[in-house]
Amino acid sequence: MPIHGLSPTAYPPNPAHFDIEKVIRPNILALHPYRCARDDYKEGILLDANENALGHSISTQASSSDASVYDPMLDMDLHRYPDPSHDSIKTRIAALRDVSGVDHVFLGVGSDEVIDLLMRVCVAPGKEKILITPPTYGMYSVCAQVNDIGVVKCPLELSGQAGEGGTEGRFSLKVEEVKKAINADASIKLIFLCSPGNPTGTKLPLESIRTILDYENFKGIVVVDEAYIDFADEGSSAVSLVKEYDNICVMQTLSKSFGLAAIRLGVAIAKPPLIQVLTNTKAPYNISSPTAHLALSALSPSSLATMQSKIKTLIDSRAALLKSLSGIAHLGLGSSIGSNDANFVMVPVLSKDGSRPDNVRAQKVYKSLAEENGVVVRFRGNEPGCEGCLRITVGSEEENATVIRKLELVLKQF
Structure with a gap:
């Protein structure tokens, strides 16, 4: 059964062992998407969608009892439903990530909507499964449970030190183990790989991802978060593989490097057949007009230049933070255990004698930092291979100095 909205012969499969029509659930292939009013017409006297023709009712006049300040965003047509496609945003994302067009880009309400949609369109509840590589992002398992699908766990390499760029050692992808899991369970439809990993901070080599994409026994889709x-480092993104492979979907977000966590905009980049399926399945107006307005502004040339400048600052700050953390290692703090490819670092709190990572001490340090010192980091000691670990986001120069000062104080107490 062909994908609704695509010519069945428009996209010959690559690699040859992959057939997207056998990956997508039959009820999804048969789905004719909800056709909303704005799919047909966007201009004119719009009396087709039962909107409030008199506009929104948010007051633009500050009163003596209301300290609100006028927001220019209120000049938007908030009484109208948003654009269902947002091609202007997709065009800028396609240019930024060097893919051929808007038909390679899907927008979601954060990456979490993309994760959930991929599971809903590909994995049959109660019958089929996903594969994850712990330690990894927790929402893969949460979404799997919500959708009543199984989870196969194939842990990353949990011993040793992180190799350069994650090529070997701690938190590298155990490709042969993934292959064994695929061979043992034909019901695995999606493989979720987090790169750079959360909470590992370690990127996965493209060659490891490529090996799984090429593996003929796996008929499903590799999702790279x-x-x-x-x-x-430049050149680390798996988006470069989208040009070659139909069986990959790369998820990105405006939450981190763009600094727009509050607007909840996630991105999927893949070949048009999968993008079309996601588009057919999503809610009619999933991206709000305020979110779209801010996203388009963030993707302008001047905003992208600012983003790149801030990324450089955070990367420099990451190096400085690691150096400062090593300066208090004598208090029972281990070296960072990831390869530090993200905007955070993860360090183990050791026992008082420095012999081993210590979850009990780490919990005490974590709670004291948050409850008594006003510094909130993330305890990750219960994740595989992360015993005793605290994940520390790279902050501003002042915030980084404060976390070091407070961490030094707390380590001396416990």
């Missing part, structure tokens, strides 16, 4: 990719 690149929320932190802009903090890694």
Whole structure:
């Protein structure tokens, strides 16, 4: 059954062992998407969508009892439903990530909507599964449980030190183990790879990803979550593989490097057949007009230049933070255990004698930092291979100095 909205012969499969029509659930292939009013017409006297013709009711006049300040965003047509496609945003994303056009880009309400949609369109509840590589982003398992699908776990390499660029050692992808899991369970439809990883901060080599894409026994889709990719070395992104492979979907977000976590805009980049399926399945107006307005502004040339400047500052600050952390290692703090390709670092709190990572001490340090010192980091000691670890986001220069000062104080207490 062909994908609705695409010519069945427009996109010959690559690699040859992959057939997207066998990956997508039959009920999704048969789906004719909801056709909303703005799919047909966007201009004129719009009396087709049962909107409030008199406009929004948010007051633009500040009163003596209301300290609100006028917001220019209120000049938007907030009483109208948003553009269902947002091609202007997709065009800028396609140019930024060097893909051929808007038909390679999908927009979601954060990456979490993309994760959920991929599971809903590909994986049959109660029958089929996804594969994850712990330690990894927790929403893959949460979405799987919500959708009643199984989870196969194939841990990353958990021992040793992180290799350069994640090529070997700690938190590298155990490709042969992934292949074994595929061979043992034909019901695996999606493989989720986080690169750079959360909480590992370690990017995965493109060759490791390519090996799985080429593996003939896997008939499903490899999903590469690149929320932190802009903090890694240039050339690290798996988007470069989208031009070659139909069985890959790369997720990105405006939450991290763009600094727009509050607007909730996630991105999927893949070949048009998968993008079309996601588009057919999504809610009619999933991206709000305020979100779209801010996203388009963030993707302008001047804003992109500012973003790149801030990325450079954060990368420099990451190096400075690591150096400062090493300066208090004598208090029972281990070296960073990832390869530090993201905007955070992860360090183990050691036992008082420095012999081993210590979850109990790490919990005490974590709680004291947050509850008594006003510094909130993330405890990650219960993740595989992360015993005793605290994940520390790279902050401003002042924030980084404060976390070092407070961490030194707390380590001396416990």
